[in-house]
Amino acid sequence: MALPPRPVNPPCPFRAMSPQRSGSAGWRAALALSAALAAAPLAGCGVFSAPEQLRGNRADAELLQQLTPGVSSKADVTAVLGSPSATSTFDDREWYYISAMSHTRPARVPAIENQRVVVVRFNDQGIVEGIVQKGEDQMRNVSAVERTTPVPGNDRSLLQALFGNIGRFGPTTTQETVPGANAGSGAPPR
16 A cells, blocks of 8 residues: 655645745734724714704794794794893893804814804884894904902911911900909899
8 A cells, every 4th residue: 555645845724824924914914003003093083073062042044034023023033933042131122042053072172163143123012123143253252351359358378277266266254243343242244
């Protein structure tokens, strides 16, 4: 019985591990890993961004067309637009509908876009006199004042605040003695 001839180089089941291809496979794996790491920071740019949110009471153009100056009343405006975001400070003749679109950006403060203010003016009878729309280009930035109001008193350190009452008050007496009064009589002092 004759044995079959043995192959000189047996086939390797692990071609990727063979010495001829290990350099190119390692290069491909490193390239794929670096591409994945480079794309990771870009993942939050568009796909995972937060949706826009409406803030305030938006008075759209379609809703404003339903209101007619000289005809519509305050009840009509409330039925169409809802309650106002703010009213005039000293009288109830101007209603303000303030709105903005915002979206939260990753690791940042929310971005405000498309701010609008709709001013509805009424006459003395409560009928609409006019409707004015104001956009971002007509608004003014108002900066807050950074001053503080001084408080009367002295500035105390932390230790003074903690131990400030020690020794501040003297011993209290329950009964004062009046010169010339009889202490043993039990009569109240004068």
